[in-house]
Amino acid sequence: MKNLPTIAVRTGLERDQQHGAVIPPLHLSSNYTFESLGQPRTFDYTRSGNPTRAILAETLAALEGGTQATVTASGMAAITAALQLLKPGDRLVMPHDCYGGTWRLVDALQKRNAFVVDWVDLSNPITRREALKKPAKVVWVETPSNPLLRITDIAQVRQEAPDAILVVDNTFLSPALQKPLELGADVIVHSTTKYINGHSDVVGGAVISKDKTLGEEIAWWANCLGLTGAPFDAWLTLRGVRTLHARMTQHLQNTEAVVALLDNHPAVAKVYYPGLTTHPGHAIARQQQTGFGAMVSFELHDADDIKPLVESLQVFSLAESLGGVESLVAHPATMTHAAMSAEARAVAGISDGLIRLSVGIEDPRDLLADLKQALVLCRSCRKGGAA
Numbered sequence: 001m002k003n004l005p006t007i008a009v010r011t012g013l014e015r016d017q018q019h020g021a022v023i024p025p026l027h028l029s030s031n032y033t034f035e036s037l038g039q040p041r042t043f044d045y046t047r048s049g050n051p052t053r054a055i056l057a058e059t060l061a062a063l064e065g066g067t068q069a070t071v072t073a074s075g076m077a078a079i080t081a082a083l084q085l086l087k088p089g090d091r092l093v094m095p096h097d098c099y100g101g102t103w104r105l106v107d108a109l110q111k112r113n114a115f116v117v118d119w120v121d122l123s124n125p126i127t128r129r130e131a132l133k134k135p136a137k138v139v140w141v142e143t144p145s146n147p148l149l150r151i152t153d154i155a156q157v158r159q160e161a162p163d164a165i166l167v168v169d170n171t172f173l174s175p176a177l178q179k180p181l182e183l184g185a186d187v188i189v190h191s192t193t194k195y196i197n198g199h200s201d202v203v204g205g206a207v208i209s210k211d212k213t214l215g216e217e218i219a220w221w222a223n224c225l226g227l228t229g230a231p232f233d234a235w236l237t238l239r240g241v242r243t244l245h246a247r248m249t250q251h252l253q254n255t256e257a258v259v260a261l262l263d264n265h266p267a268v269a270k271v272y273y274p275g276l277t278t279h280p281g282h283a284i285a286r287q288q289q290t291g292f293g294a295m296v297s298f299e300l301h302d303a304d305d306i307k308p309l310v311e312s313l314q315v316f317s318l319a320e321s322l323g324g325v326e327s328l329v330a331h332p333a334t335m336t337h338a339a340m341s342a343e344a345r346a347v348a349g350i351s352d353g354l355i356r357l358s359v360g361i362e363d364p365r366d367l368l369a370d371l372k373q374a375l376v377l378c379r380s381c382r383k384g385g386a387a
C-alpha cells in the first residue's frame, strides 16, 4: 500500500484469525495470559501494549512515514512523553505562540529545572537563525501555530539546527496535509483528538518517530509514566482515521469559502490564514503543505462585537478544540489560550480581539449564511450599512 488514503482505510483490516472479521476487533482486556511461566505472548498488560492500540500505532506510523508510534491518552500525554527526551540543563527551543496547554506544561517544567527553555518566534527567519546558532537538545515546532497560523519552515530549522532533535506538532494539518519527517523532523506529536479522530468523541494523542531508538525511548517513558491510551479510544480513533482524507477534502473546500467571505467583509479587520497570498508564511506553506488547513483566525474592527457575534452564530458551536466534523468558534484569550499568561499572549500577538474558527464539513452554504447573519450585527456593518 503506497497511497495515504489507502493506508488510512486499510491498515489492520482482515487480520482476525478466529472469525475473519474485516474490521479489527476491540480488545478491552487489561491483561493477557502467559503461554507458560516465563513465556509471555505479544501482549501481557494493556498499559504496556494492546492489540487494538497497536493497530492504531501502526496506522499512524505508516501515515507519517515513521518507524514507530506510541499512542497516548491525550495530546498533552504525547507532549509529556516527547519532553522526556530532555534532562536538566538541556536547552529546549520552543515556539512563542504554541497551544496554550503546551506553553503551560513547558513553563511549569522549566520552573522545576527539568530543562532550560528559550521561547522564540520560529516563523521569523531572523529570530529563528539567531536562536538556532546556540546548540539545543530539542527544537519544537508547531506549524501552522495555534491560534495565529504562523508558518515555520521545517526544512530550514533542520538545516540551521542539524544536531538537535526536531519535534513537530502536526496536529493542525495531520499527515493528510503535511509530512514533517520528510522535511527533516525526527519526532511528530499529535493531538489525535483533532483531525485524526475527527469526530470530537475521543481525547487522544500520538508520538511518531523516524528513528527506532528514539521511538523506543519514548515508548518506554509512555509505559513507565502511564501515558498510553485506552483501547476503546484507540478503536474509535482508528474508525475516525479511516475517513481522514475524505474529511480533509471537504474541510479545505469549506475553509476556502469561509476565508473568501471573511477577507472581503467590512466588519473584519484582519484574517489569519496561510492560504491568503498576503499571509507572511504563504510561500512556505505552499511548499511544505499539501493544503492550507481548516483553521482560520480573524479580528473584528470593534472588539465589543465579539460577544454578540459568537453568541449569534448557530451552525458554529462556541467550544474549544478543533478538527472535528462540526464547525466551532472560539475566543483564544479566554478559552484555548487562557492557560498562557496575559504577558506571554501579548508577546505572541494573541490579542483579546482574536476569534478562531475550526471549519467543519457541513454544507458550505449553511456555514456562509451563518457567518453572514452574525457579522451583519457588528457595529462597523451597521454604520456602513453592509448587507
Ligand SMILES: Cc1ncc(COP(=O)(O)O)c(C=O)c1O
Pocket: 074, 075, 076, 077, 099, 101, 102, 142, 146, 169, 171, 172, 190, 191, 192, 193, 203, 204, 205, 321
Ligand atoms: C496544537 C495542539 N497540540 C496539542 C494539543 C493538546 O491535545 P489534547 O487536548 O488532546 O491533550 C492541542 C489541543 O488543543 C493542540 O491544539
